[in-house]
Amino acid sequence: MNLPAPASDTAAGRLSIRDEAKPFILIGAIVAGFAINRLADGALTDYGWLVQVGLFAVVFSIMAFVEIKGVGRAFRNTKSTALAVTTNFVLVPLFAWTLGWLILHNHPDLWAGVILYTLTPCIGWYLIFIDLAKGNLEWGLAMLPIDITLQIVLLPLYLWLLIGKVIPIQPLVLIRSVAIFLLLPFAAAYAVRILLTRWRGRDFTYGPYKHAISEVKLWALVIVVTAIFATQHTLEGADISNVALIIATITLFFIGLFTIALTVGRVFKLDYPDTAAMVFEVSARNSESVIGIAAVAFAGHPLVIVAILIGPVVELPVLIALTKTMLHLRHRWTWPTTPATPDLSPAQG
Structure with missing residues (x-):
C-alpha cells in the first residue's frame, strides 16, 4: 500500500539521528535555562511573553502535517478501534492519576x-515503532485523526477533573490556554498547509516546507524550554532534585501502558499486527502539545514543566525496548489469525 505523503516520512521504519538525540537536546535546554536563571538571579521574568510566542510556533509545527481525514478507514476495523479509544481515553488517564497518587x-x-504528560496520545512518531514491530501500520495511520480530535475535545475535561484536584486551576485560564496553544495552532497549521498546497503545489509543501517546519519544531522547542526556566523567579537546585523520582514514575507508567495494551489485545483476541499497533498507539505520548497549556495554566509551577520534559527522555529507550519485546513475543506466542482483515488502504480509483 502507498501511504499518504504526510505519514510516509514518519513511518520510515527507523529512527532518525534527530529523534535519537532529541531527549539529550531537551536535557541540555533545561540545564541552559537553569544556568541562565541563576546567573540572572530571576531578573528575566518580564520576558515571559517570548515563551508564549515560541510555544505557538512549536505547536503550529507539530500540527502542520496532521491529517484529519481517514476516520472511516479506522472504523472498518471496529473492534481494534473501540479497544484503542477506550484504553487511550479511559484506562490511561485513570491509571496515570492513580500511579501519581501512589x-x-x-x-x-x-x-x-x-x-499532563500522560494525557495526550502521540500524533506521529508512534508509527515508526509500529512499523519496526511489524504491526498494522495502516490502521495505526487511520487512528491519527481520531486521536487528535479526542485529545483536543477531552483535554479540558481531563485537566479539570484530574489535575484540578492536584493544583487548583482557574476555568477561564484553562479554556484560554487550550484555545491559544492547541485549537488555534491546529486551525492555522491546517489552513496554511491547504493554501500552500494550492499555491505552490504538493511537491513544495511536502518537500522544502515540511523540511523547514521540522527544523522549526525542534529548535523552537529548545528555545522555549530554555526560556521557560530562564524567565522563572530564582530557581534552586532542590527544584530539580526530584528528577530520579519523575523518571521512576514515568518508567512505571510506560510499563503499565504496555501491560494494559498487551492484556487488552490478548483478552479480546486481536491478531499480532493489531495488538502491536495498539501497544505503540497507546504507549507513545505527545508531550510538546501540552507544554503551552502547562506554561499558561500552571504559571509559577516550573516543576510541572520539568515532569513533562523528562517524559521523552524516558519514552525513547522504553519504546525501543518495547519494539524488541513485541518482536520476541511475535514468534514465542500463538496469535489469533484474521481470516479477512479489513482493507484500510484508500480506495483506488
Whole structure:
C-alpha cells in the first residue's frame, strides 16, 4: 500500500539521528535555562511573553502535517478501534492519576506534570515503532485523526477533573490556554498547509516546507524550554532534585501502558499486527502539545514543566525496548489469525 505523503516520512521504519538525540537536546535546554536563571538571579521574568510566542510556533509545527481525514478507514476495523479509544481515553488517564497518587502525592507539581504528560496520545512518531514491530501500520495511520480530535475535545475535561484536584486551576485560564496553544495552532497549521498546497503545489509543501517546519519544531522547542526556566523567579537546585523520582514514575507508567495494551489485545483476541499497533498507539505520548497549556495554566509551577520534559527522555529507550519485546513475543506466542482483515488502504480509483 502507498501511504499518504504526510505519514510516509514518519513511518520510515527507523529512527532518525534527530529523534535519537532529541531527549539529550531537551536535557541540555533545561540545564541552559537553569544556568541562565541563576546567573540572572530571576531578573528575566518580564520576558515571559517570548515563551508564549515560541510555544505557538512549536505547536503550529507539530500540527502542520496532521491529517484529519481517514476516520472511516479506522472504523472498518471496529473492534481494534473501540479497544484503542477506550484504553487511550479511559484506562490511561485513570491509571496515570492513580500511579501519581501512589508515588507523587507529596509532590503535587510533579504529580500534575506527570498526569499532563500522560494525557495526550502521540500524533506521529508512534508509527515508526509500529512499523519496526511489524504491526498494522495502516490502521495505526487511520487512528491519527481520531486521536487528535479526542485529545483536543477531552483535554479540558481531563485537566479539570484530574489535575484540578492536584493544583487548583482557574476555568477561564484553562479554556484560554487550550484555545491559544492547541485549537488555534491546529486551525492555522491546517489552513496554511491547504493554501500552500494550492499555491505552490504538493511537491513544495511536502518537500522544502515540511523540511523547514521540522527544523522549526525542534529548535523552537529548545528555545522555549530554555526560556521557560530562564524567565522563572530564582530557581534552586532542590527544584530539580526530584528528577530520579519523575523518571521512576514515568518508567512505571510506560510499563503499565504496555501491560494494559498487551492484556487488552490478548483478552479480546486481536491478531499480532493489531495488538502491536495498539501497544505503540497507546504507549507513545505527545508531550510538546501540552507544554503551552502547562506554561499558561500552571504559571509559577516550573516543576510541572520539568515532569513533562523528562517524559521523552524516558519514552525513547522504553519504546525501543518495547519494539524488541513485541518482536520476541511475535514468534514465542500463538496469535489469533484474521481470516479477512479489513482493507484500510484508500480506495483506488
